[in-house]
Amino acid sequence: MKRMTGHRLFWPAVVLIALLLANLAFTPDFFAIRVRDGHLYGSLIDILHFGSPLILVALGMTLVIATGGIDLSVGSTVAIAAALACLHISESDDPGSLGTVLTAVAIALGVALLLGAANGVLVARIGVQPIIATLILMVAGRGVAQLITDGQIITVTSEPFKLIGGGYWLTVPFSILLAAAVVLLASMLTRRTALGLLLESVGGNPVASRLVGIRAAGLIGLVYVVSALCAALAGLMISSNVSAADGNNAGLWIELDAILAVVVGGTSLNGGRFSLGGTVLGALVIQTLSTTVYTIGIPPETTLVFKAVVVITVCLVQSPVFRAKAARRRSGARHGNRPVASKKLEVGA
Amino acid sequence: MRAQPVLEVRGIRKEFPGVVALDGVDFRLFPGEVHALMGENGAGKSTLIKVLTGVYESNGGEVVLAGQTVRIGGPLEAQEAGISTVYQEVNLCPNLSVAENIFIGREPRRFGMIHWSELRRRAAESVAALDLDIDVTAPLNSYSIAVQQLVAIVRAVDVKAKVLILDEPTSSLDRDEVRQLFTVLRRLRDQGVAILFVSHFLDQIYEICDRLTILRGGRQEGEYLTSELHQGELVARMIGGELTGLAELADAARTEPTGKSFLRAEGLGRRGAVEPYDLAIRPGEVVGLAGLLGSGRTEAARLLFGADQSDQGTVKIDGAVTAMRSPRTAIGHGIAFCSENRKAEGLVGELTVRENIVLALQAARGWTRPLSRAAQDELAIRWIRALDIRPNNPEALIRNLSGGNQQKVLLARWLITDPKLLILDEPTRGIDIGAKTEIQKLVAKLAGDGMSVLFISAELEEVLRLSHRVGVLRDHRLVAELRNDGTLTPERIMSTIASGATS
Amino acid sequence: MSTDTFLSGLTRRGRGQIPMLVTSVLLVVMFAAGSVSYDGFLSGQVLLNLLIDNAFLLVVAVGMTFVILTGGIDLSVGAMVALSTMISAWLVQLHGWPPLLVIPLVLAIGTGAGLAMGWVIHTFEIQPFIVTLAGMFLARGLCYTISIDSISITDPTYTSMAQTRIPLGELFISPSVLIAVLAVVVAFVALHYTRFGRNVYALGGSEQSSVLMGLPVARTKIGVYGVSGFCSALGGVLMTFYMLSGYGLHAVGLELDAIAAVVIGGTLLTGGSGYLLGTVLGVLVLGLIQTVISFQGTLSSWWTRIVIGALLFVFILLQRLLTSRRRS
Amino acid sequence: SGGGSGDKASGGGDKQLTVGFSQVGAESGWRTANTKSVQDAAKKAGINLKFSDAQQKQENQIKAIRSFIQQKVDVIAFSPVVESGWDTVLKEAKDAKIPVVLTDRAVDSKDESLYATFLGSDFVEEGKKAGDWLVKEYQGKTEPVNIVELQGTTGSAPANDRKSGFGDVIKGDAKFKVVASQTGDFTRAKGKEVMQAFLKSQPKIDVLYAHNDDMALGAIQAIEEAGKTPGKDIKIISVDGVKDAFTAMAASKINVVVECNPLLGDQLMELIKKVKKGETVERRIKTVEGVFTMDQAAAALPNRQY
């Protein structure tokens, strides 16, 4: 088992390391981490810092995908959570107080919970296909976020709120700690309890899962709620990082990045087996990729071509079939795998 | 000997990561013969067939077709080379109609377009040739696994190939269908088709096969003429030892338990599936269900488990009316249901053997009370040993197991939940004779310890061997309940089915 | 018993059609509601505009239907549409190539790109999502490498394609509508009356079974991405007619619209089940929602989104409830 | 709510004017202010405004204009998503005898008769103004000036034009060097992220040119976190002129803001009335826009409306 998980994460890790090394070639002190003003400072820290929201969203997405679903609404949830929290803080008399910030966080998470539950009900109870069920919220949710912010950017100045996405704790960016804590919690929840097994079963064979008595509807509802909560946390991070809520742009297209992270992490979109570690690696790969674009100085008009090349390389490297084919080509004629004779088959009469 | 073989393999070797499935197997198939491939579960029969038809690439050895060494790149090439195959699990498309499943890839066409009416007409004809009366325009997944198996056979037979390979085609079939199938096979054989036949039913082998090849543990044990090898010896060569008898089982079944019934169905029915029926099962009692293909045995059982919703009647458990809203409710009341359709309704292919075994138990405990890893391992290893599941590695992915071994895992899944009522729908499907005996003994023992069992099997002998009472279904109606008092024979059940009356 | 069997046989056969029926009825209801609420809504031209304005989406969604029926997905379509407009504009406008050469070339490029993606998906067993996502990045990126700006087309062939009105009595349609309808008809025939089409369904039902049944899985799988690539390129050509320009930011998010149209039309994302005509209905639903919004005309940007979401929600909910009631 | 009240009331005495207005979307605070200005002005002028949001898609805008034609509005006004590709639909409008007024962005149509007039800013001009300020600021200095640029959404008209206008001006002087240029998608979060990477990969940055205020505001945070002083260690040029930017400028964090005025509602309504009456109007009407520097910021701040 241990060897297998090791295997599963091996290739995403290789890709991540390769990307980091590529950066090192362009920026010699890329790996340098200094302490500045009592904060850790360096490119690697940035990657983790900016990658944290994506890690969170991708984490929730992994669980949804494990059940064979997909959640397109996370971007809108990010925006709604950000907007709600910032609105509450900016309208309160004492934006700097911890109480205000805690209520703001509670409001954001509470609403996200409702949104996730709505998705869950649509998918699990009413039986709408996940992509459409969540598309509804994706479209409408962005409107709701804009409605909350009145289409403007709400700027907030609140020290405790700033901590969530932009602050530091024990020299480490708080968002990294928060993301790490959520990752840890999620892996405990899925691997220390039976949740992981049951989710994989529901995603792997829903019919059989019903017949063994798994409460699939409940589980599916749960993953959409978790996904929405993760997205809301990410939304708080994103808005806190820039001290502003942007209903129009916060979390725009993050669902695509999150799904990509999940897939790069080796979880199949068909549901079933999932790997949270893989997802974290996948999210880091994507964030590193963006950073690489900035550091190498790839012009914006070729950025996408570059990304395409990297993504396809990543897939190929991860594909066992590709590796096998490449290995076979390298070992040339030596392989004895094929039957001796290879006369082309004639169509029988 | 006779003419040259149509198909011959020499020294075939096939390795999977960690398993050598075939190790230097030789095998010949002559035109105009029915040739049985025999062996225990996991012996390598299906793998050999898949290598023959190009599904798997072999790691050595050669395939000779009509005297020429060939490389078959896949099922498509095999088909083009005149090899038609029914693989072990039903491998058809559940979403397509029966007619399409029969003809897909070689649909009749007119002006380059698929000629639908012709296709339907011909499909109906082919289906009728096997004495099947079904609507060929309905999607395949609306039919039971047995019908699907027949459709797969129809498809393979219809191709008019030189070589016909059938991997356990009869595992879900009743005697009538088997008889029909054999008629067809004999006709084909007489036309010179070479037929490769796999089955765990010895009497079927002796009825239809001219020659047999025995595989044991991935090696070829030998090739024999059926007429020259008697049953006992065949079994001994397959399992490499003696098989202990079944006689005492039948006796144990006679003493019928008394007492209050654990479960009682009253007027339970579902429109379009089963007509209202009454059935009671006492603790320690084994009730068999008999009936023809599509008679509604599975559907009757599914109502008891809440897998389908009943729309009439009630279920009483320990005397209290219970609404079977979902399998979860049923499980909560100590009912277990092992489905006949293991691929669609049983296995979670990506999970390991261990995980598949503990799944039902874990689901019943809920996700907050996980079984510890040690407990899981302990359970898995115990049942792997008890049912002789091969390979004996609890971490193997279940989809890589042989059909029979998968079936054993599913059985284990339900046995560890220690249910009060165990519903077994074709539990011995695809299981070899050795293991079948073990399983039957196990069921008898569990019943002896007080478990109620509802036992459904297409093999009447098996039903009779285990059951105290046999419910007979016909056309979705429970027509009779027969006491297994020693006088009950398969023939009497058959005649009950035929007359449709209580006898 | 016989009535039971008969009935079950009937529902068995009819089951597939019910969602389509429900969807069409809901569509009519929606149109009726629009007609009651807004002046000028109840006119044939509004209906025809639905087709004129969504011709390219329709074509793209047709291609997407093939892919989704096999259980795959193609995220590259929007970017391929943009790339097609870009290549057309670039070659015709900046290099003076004749349209009659450019259009087939664009179609060939689209088909080729689709086939290439299909090949990668099949040979290396990589998830379609990620391969076509890379395709999406690549196609958009290529747009920008050609030009960051939007390129206007003034070529007479293109302008006449754009501005020709084919009269239908009082009303009119554009040539693009004819092309789109033709694409639908061809695709319908291909899906329901050719082996390729049936193999598409089989592949979606079970890939493993398709392999074991000896169906040409590789050809089919690569083929559907080719079809989708072709349809995106054709959609791109239609969009070039519609916009008379090539631009890297054209058709952003079109893939989502296409997928939504296919799925609203009743096709299962898991493959194997669905109808092409459902896709047509899906496109009409999306178009009609937009028409309603623009007739309403008083919605702010965010209320626009919220109302689109809400209408979609109501539609999906009704569709779902009505079909499932019928089934049980 | 943000929407109009939806009253179909027939307004004042004479026949009420119905105007179809197709907006690009709601992608930024600037845009929202623009929308609001148009909506408020319409209400004030007693014009029945049919508003349609294109969500940044040209195809949606074309559809909206078609539907306006269908609804027989009196005048169509719109802010084109891009410049090209409007001929067909504008011709349809012309055939239906509905005059068209462009706002905010122009269209590049050869046929001048397709629209009556164009009211709005000139993005190239804005880029030039930004460049002019820079040239003036570094007049007489000789040491090289390293500039980083935060571009808007790749391919969008303001990004393209602000880049090229700026580039044209500084091209003349070899000491100006754009050492890094990336897109920040017009958002704060992206602006901050990209700036943070720039700060690590570029050894020396003298000037930041951001295509809009939001990116500049994001970048300021990154600069501060890197221990530098925005406005001093790194000079910042930004475009748009939203309130937050003025606040930052008043705090000496932004050196100069090139205004791009979204509040053209009243002007637009005037124009529309004129056009409807058949009066001749200028083909190109520029909105009043200024360049604000640090010292003017505090004074201008109270007047900022958005």
Ligand SMILES: Nc1ncnc2c1ncn2[C@@H]1O[C@H](COP(=O)(O)OP(=O)(O)OP(=O)(O)O)[C@@H](O)[C@H]1O
């Ligand atoms: N894809 C695979 N990966 C790994 N091991 C496999 C795979 N397929 C088969 N095996 C192994 O090969 C051996 C032979 O399996 P096979 O299916 O041929 O058995 P069989 O004789 O058909 O048994 P049964 O009677 O149960 O169908 C088994 O040990 C099985 O676990």
Ligand SMILES: Nc1ncnc2c1ncn2[C@@H]1O[C@H](COP(=O)(O)OP(=O)(O)OP(=O)(O)O)[C@@H](O)[C@H]1O
């Ligand atoms: N003539 C037929 N032959 C077989 N199945 C039929 C026929 N007509 C209808 N069916 C359908 O096939 C399904 C099979 O029912 P069910 O599975 O309950 O039967 P069964 O007695 O368990 O038979 P099997 O041996 O096929 O499992 C039912 O849905 C039934 O409606």
Ligand SMILES: [Mg+2]
């Ligand atoms: Mg087998």
Ligand SMILES: [Mg+2]
């Ligand atoms: Mg059955």
